[in-house]
Amino acid sequence: MSAFQDARSLPKDTVLTPDLAIIGGGPAGITLALAMAQTGRSILLLESGAQTFEAPTQKLYEGAESGVPYIALDGGRLRFLGGSTNHWGGWCRPLDEIDFERRDALPHSGWPFARGEIEPYFARAQALVEAGPWIYDETGTTVSEKGPALRLGPGGVYTTWFQFSKTQGGTLPTHFGDRYLDDLKRAPHVTPLLNANVTGIRLSRDGTHVDHLDVATLSGNRLTVKPRCTVLAAGAIENARLLLASNDVMQAGVGNGNDLVGRFFADHPIPRNVATLVVFDGKLAPFYSNSQTTAEGAVMRAALSPHPEFLRTRGLAGSLTTVENPVKLDELGTAAVVTTAQALGVDASSARAFSLGCGMELAPDPERRITLGAERDALGVPVSNLHMTISDDDFAHFRQTLAELGRQLLTSKTGMIHLTYQQRHEWMAGMDWGNHHLGTTRMSADAKQGVVDADSKVHGIANLYVSGSSVFPTYGSSNPTLNLVALTLRLADKLKKVLA
Amino acid sequence: MKRRGILIGLAVAVAGAASGAAWQLRLFGKHYPRTPYDDLLAQITDREPAILFGRTAMGSFPAADILAADLRRDGRTLAARAASEPAASHVQEVSGWLVPQSVAQYAALAAQVTPPAAR
Numbered sequence: 001m002s003a004f005q006d007a008r009s010l011p012k013d014t015v016l017t018p019d020l021a022i023i024g025g026g027p028a029g030i031t032l033a034l035a036m037a038q039t040g041r042s043i044l045l046l047e048s049g050a051q052t053f054e055a056p057t058q059k060l061y062e063g064a065e066s067g068v069p070y071i072a073l074d075g076g077r078l079r080f081l082g083g084s085t086n087h088w089g090g091w092c093r094p095l096d097e098i099d100f101e102r103r104d105a106l107p108h109s110g111w112p113f114a115r116g117e118i119e120p121y122f123a124r125a126q127a128l129v130e131a132g133p134w135i136y137d138e139t140g141t142t143v144s145e146k147g148p149a150l151r152l153g154p155g156g157v158y159t160t161w162f163q164f165s166k167t168q169g170g171t172l173p174t175h176f177g178d179r180y181l182d183d184l185k186r187a188p189h190v191t192p193l194l195n196a197n198v199t200g201i202r203l204s205r206d207g208t209h210v211d212h213l214d215v216a217t218l219s220g221n222r223l224t225v226k227p228r229c230t231v232l233a234a235g236a237i238e239n240a241r242l243l244l245a246s247n248d249v250m251q252a253g254v255g256n257g258n259d260l261v262g263r264f265f266a267d268h269p270i271p272r273n274v275a276t277l278v279v280f281d282g283k284l285a286p287f288y289s290n291s292q293t294t295a296e297g298a299v300m301r302a303a304l305s306p307h308p309e310f311l312r313t314r315g316l317a318g319s320l321t322t323v324e325n326p327v328k329l330d331e332l333g334t335a336a337v338v339t340t341a342q343a344l345g346v347d348a349s350s351a352r353a354f355s356l357g358c359g360m361e362l363a364p365d366p367e368r369r370i371t372l373g374a375e376r377d378a379l380g381v382p383v384s385n386l387h388m389t390i391s392d393d394d395f396a397h398f399r400q401t402l403a404e405l406g407r408q409l410l411t412s413k414t415g416m417i418h419l420t421y422q423q424r425h426e427w428m429a430g431m432d433w434g435n436h437h438l439g440t441t442r443m444s445a446d447a448k449q450g451v452v453d454a455d456s457k458v459h460g461i462a463n464l465y466v467s468g469s470s471v472f473p474t475y476g477s478s479n480p481t482l483n484l485v486a487l488t489l490r491l492a493d494k495l496k497k498v499l500a
Numbered sequence: 501m502k503r504r505g506i507l508i509g510l511a512v513a514v515a516g517a518a519s520g521a522a523w524q525l526r527l528f529g530k531h532y533p534r535t536p537y538d539d540l541l542a543q544i545t546d547r548e549p550a551i552l553f554g555r556t557a558m559g560s561f562p563a564a565d566i567l568a569a570d571l572r573r574d575g576r577t578l579a580a581r582a583a584s585e586p587a588a589s590h591v592q593e594v595s596g597w598l599v600p601q602s603v604a605q606y607a608a609l610a611a612q613v614t615p616p617a618a619r
Contacts, residue, residue: 332556343606345583
């Protein structure tokens, strides 16, 4: 039985010597701690925050930004136990096989392994995020019970499915800090240490391994952790920031010999009202616009996804388009629908229109990056500086997918679509973000192409690993939580061997 | 009673004949001037919305003579074209609306040849 400890109350200059130090008590850190709990190894889970939100700790996330407008760096994530699962929406979907492929048309794309490598971990990840039975396709009863899938002609877009992390004891969706609090307390050999901010990863003089971690509290206490092995699981922005700021031995920062740490940052842009979908007969199954509970107990919602082959042949990035709200057509829209439906010989007297939203995948961009700012936070760590980009190609890619959807609707005489945006400023005006921070410690078998190797170990550092979506080298358009939990479970299996 | 019945019957017959004539002569419908393209325009079920939609598409197409010649070339109807074009990727974006190419062409033609007063 382990007990939570508070770093503020430990004696000054305490030195802790766990087998494994996990930096960050979000979904990756908690998953890893629980997965390693039965190994008999001592595990220290270092969480910057407390069990609940505290403004001074959250303020440590403040940073600077440049480039396209983006959410404030202390606004899209939460710094207390459970991390950003304390405000996630519970949307779950596994990455597609194509997300792992290297595609010539998408520079810097591809993982060092195929999806099959994390496939064995999806079931446990699904259980941890409490998204019900694994369905994610039309073999579930969702379709037959609630209505037919949207009839589309042959082409590049198909109906796919999200599942949702569900209500558990009044918590919607699963907040890892609350949900697994008791599991962490019960876990043998796991010590969650709250209010413990890692301010430096200190390497051995030869730079080959982590010697110790500097830990500080906002109350002024200082500790040292000397672990056998360290896993950085603090999110894509903090992972990069901490590696870059730990520059006493490696001047460019830990693991940054090839100037890759912090680069390739990504998120999922969520431009609103990207298109209008018109269904000629007005019949659209409810699972397109709202989540529905299936007989199996899964909460599911349909989305429209580009087929892998469509992405390959067109050289496009991924996207997931969702049906949002009913909308009223203007005079021109009505004229377009009437004229088209009559030409197709279809009755559109009951037609209904819906706005469409989406989550877009960004093409990997090394210039979209985290660097260190000149300012320092309350603990003396340089703040993050994010340079955010979206290329015109990113919008053009998604627009091609929407146009393909429109073409398929016409082919099947089911409906038609109106594309809302053409100009960049129009896309940006309706822009929201998923707060899915990705890519800053990207994975590659080649140290010149990635910060971590296929085992999530930092290239060139013997005992430093990274977990979470910061290692995603290509992002896909699926929400990251389920996938990063699966990837973390895979890392746990690797570490069990390393620490055996 | 008999005379009254005859009068009522006569009135109904006259009303019926008048409405039939009005329908035949399209007295209450929209009138469009005759054009050299009426064989094509007749394929549009409801010309008013087509004109409205076509006004936004006009700039994408050549003059009516050339456009009509193109539409007559293979003798296929609007319905036949519209049904087959999306599968062949012959679709066109008009003010953001994605439509079969022929729908945009016919609508543009209707807009081109219908004088503003008739709109």
